[in-house]
Amino acid sequence: MRFEAPTTVEAAVSLLAAETGMARVLAGGTDLLVQMKSGMAEPDLVVDIKRIDAMHEITPEDGGFRIGAAVPGIALGEHEGVKAAWPGVVEGTELIGSTQIQGRATMVGNLCNCSPAADSVPAMAAAGAIARVAGPDGSRDVPVEEIAAGPGKSNLAKGEMVDSVFLPARPANAGDAYLRFIPRTEMDIAVVGCGVNLVLDGDGTCSEARVALGAVAARVFLVPEAAEALVGTKVDDAALDALAAACSAAATPIDDKRGTVEFRKKVAGVLARRAATIARDRAKGSA
Amino acid sequence: MSQIHVQTTINGDETEFLCDAEETLLDALRDKLGLTGAKEGCGTGDCGACSVTVDGRLVCSCLVLGAEAHGREITTIEGMANGEELHPLQQKFLDHAALQCGICTPGFLVAAKALLDRNPNPTETEVRYWLAGNLCRCTGYDKIIRAVMDTAAEMRGA
Numbered sequence: 001m002r003f004e005a006p007t008t009v010e011a012a013v014s015l016l017a018a019e020t021g022m023a024r025v026l027a028g029g030t031d032l033l034v035q036m037k038s039g040m041a042e043p044d045l046v047v048d049i050k051r052i053d054a055m056h057e058i059t060p061e062d063g064g065f066r067i068g069a070a071v072p073g074i075a076l077g078e079h080e081g082v083k084a085a086w087p088g089v090v091e092g093t094e095l096i097g098s099t100q101i102q103g104r105a106t107m108v109g110n111l112c113n114c115s116p117a118a119d120s121v122p123a124m125a126a127a128g129a130i131a132r133v134a135g136p137d138g139s140r141d142v143p144v145e146e147i148a149a150g151p152g153k154s155n156l157a158k159g160e161m162v163d164s165v166f167l168p169a170r171p172a173n174a175g176d177a178y179l180r181f182i183p184r185t186e187m188d189i190a191v192v193g194c195g196v197n198l199v200l201d202g203d204g205t206c207s208e209a210r211v212a213l214g215a216v217a218a219r220v221f222l223v224p225e226a227a228e229a230l231v232g233t234k235v236d237d238a239a240l241d242a243l244a245a246a247c248s249a250a251a252t253p254i255d256d257k258r259g260t261v262e263f264r265k266k267v268a269g270v271l272a273r274r275a276a277t278i279a280r281d282r283a284k285g286s287a
Numbered sequence: 288m289s290q291i292h293v294q295t296t297i298n299g300d301e302t303e304f305l306c307d308a309e310e311t312l313l314d315a316l317r318d319k320l321g322l323t324g325a326k327e328g329c330g331t332g333d334c335g336a337c338s339v340t341v342d343g344r345l346v347c348s349c350l351v352l353g354a355e356a357h358g359r360e361i362t363t364i365e366g367m368a369n370g371e372e373l374h375p376l377q378q379k380f381l382d383h384a385a386l387q388c389g390i391c392t393p394g395f396l397v398a399a400k401a402l403l404d405r406n407p408n409p410t411e412t413e414v415r416y417w418l419a420g421n422l423c424r425c426t427g428y429d430k431i432i433r434a435v436m437d438t439a440a441e442m443r444g445a
């Protein structure tokens with residue numbers, strides 16, 4: 001294995017594109033090193049992106065924020081601006097692992113690892129986050145929910161890497177939230193995860209919503225029927241019931257040791273209802 | 288394959304070592320530099336026995352490559368005491384009998400120090416969450432939490 005630590009995105013992309021064997025980007029390494037040790041990944045080339053200064057930056061852009069691919073969870077949580085605008089995205093990212101893992105793990109690594117249970121991804125998808133993908137032919141913008149092709153498989157082409165993620169500007173009266181179900185209180189993989197992002201108009205009627213589910217399909221996905229259940233309502237009990245039913249219906253989980261199909265479908269609805277309630281209260285400024 | 292030459296600062300001292308590309312920082316510390324305080328409990332980021340800081344951030348050294356340490360500032364448990372004088376956390380761990388076999392202890396101390404450096408007045412809940420990535424099979428955790436809370440109180444008073 002070769003280790004390279006370039007200082008520009010262009011150099012990183014050239015290295016990735018030129019490698020004839022398996023090339024992997026190294027961000028925080030909290031997935032990659034575990035996979036290398038277990039033999040699940042045997043890269044010929046590892047490209048550490050943490051020497052690229054811009055990758056560490058959180059930059060205001062068009063009223064929103066651009067988050068570099070090497071920003072660890074703990075640094076995202078320390079950023080008051082992002083926390084105020086997108087508390088759900090920040091709490092999804094902060095759920096990843098322990099303090100030690102937070103010191104390294106990045107939101108973009110969580111995205112590019114393509115686990116269906118990745119905790120930051122439903123919140124990012126609900127937020128309408130856009131990944132900027134750098135490649136040999138320049139860069140392109142991709143909605144985060146289109147990065148994963150399936151468990152552990154991405155839609156990135158050879159030589160491509162994610163440079164940053166853009167979180168859009170917030171209108172007034174907007175709120176988001178992410179919740180996951182795990183059997184413990186810390187350090188576990190989501191059995192179900194749900195991100196909700198909504199905007200209320202002046203009289204408290206929901207004008208926009210996005211709802212995403214994790215760990216109940218091969219990849220994180222948006223549930224438009226669930227969003228429609230909220231739009232035009234006051235996010236009251238009837239709307240929340242419709243939202244929960246839409247999420248339970250949209251979930252296509254597998255049975256495994258962490259949860260059965262029946263349980264996961266039910267929990268998808270329960271979490272959606274709770275996350276929407278938090279998002280609504282945040283939008284009203286009361287949470 | 289040629290080895291990578293890494294120049295780094297460990298506990299304030301400029302240090303260099305050679306490592307393979309796959310080699311972890313934990314292995315480099317233990318096998319190349321003789322700094323055996325950081326332990327390997329799991330090798331997968333779950334137990335925290337290998338905790339060190341890199342540029343001030345608490346991390347699991349089993350999930351850092353040795354090569355990544357180039358130009359960084361690393362602190363390990365070996366840098367905690369001031370010569371013969373124990374850090375207050377080390378003394379309180381002894382006073383509270385917050386260790387039995389001791390395998391987890393360096394990791395707990397490094398992690399607890401990182402917390403107190405950032406938050407001198409943590410609540411018990413904050414301490415428990417901060418240390419959730421440090422596993423101990425012996426003590427049942429309570430004495431560790433008491434030792435950290437007591438250290439924080441003493442250091443605030445001092």
Ligand SMILES: Cc1cc2nc3c(=O)[nH]c(=O)nc-3n(C[C@H](O)[C@H](O)[C@H](O)COP(=O)(O)OP(=O)(O)OC[C@H]3O[C@@H](n4cnc5c(N)ncnc54)[C@H](O)[C@@H]3O)c2cc1C
Nearest residue numbers: 025027028029030031032097106109110112118119162332
């Ligand atoms: C103890 C422990 C607990 C954990 N708990 C959780 C948890 O609760 N929830 C959760 O979701 N995850 C958890 N994880 C998994 C992991 O920490 C997260 O997925 C993390 O966000 C990965 O980020 P990273 O920066 O460490 O990625 P890395 O390991 O550096 O990379 C992950 C993958 O993405 C690729 N990659 C990284 N960056 C880029 C890029 N910019 N462009 C293209 N490809 C890229 C890498 O090549 C690799 O394949 C845990 C891991 C451990 C070890």
Ligand code: FES
Nearest residue numbers: 328329330335349
């Ligand atoms: S040895 Fe590193 S976390 Fe267990």
Ligand code: FES
Nearest residue numbers: 387388423424425
């Ligand atoms: S004292 Fe033995 S593991 Fe903690």
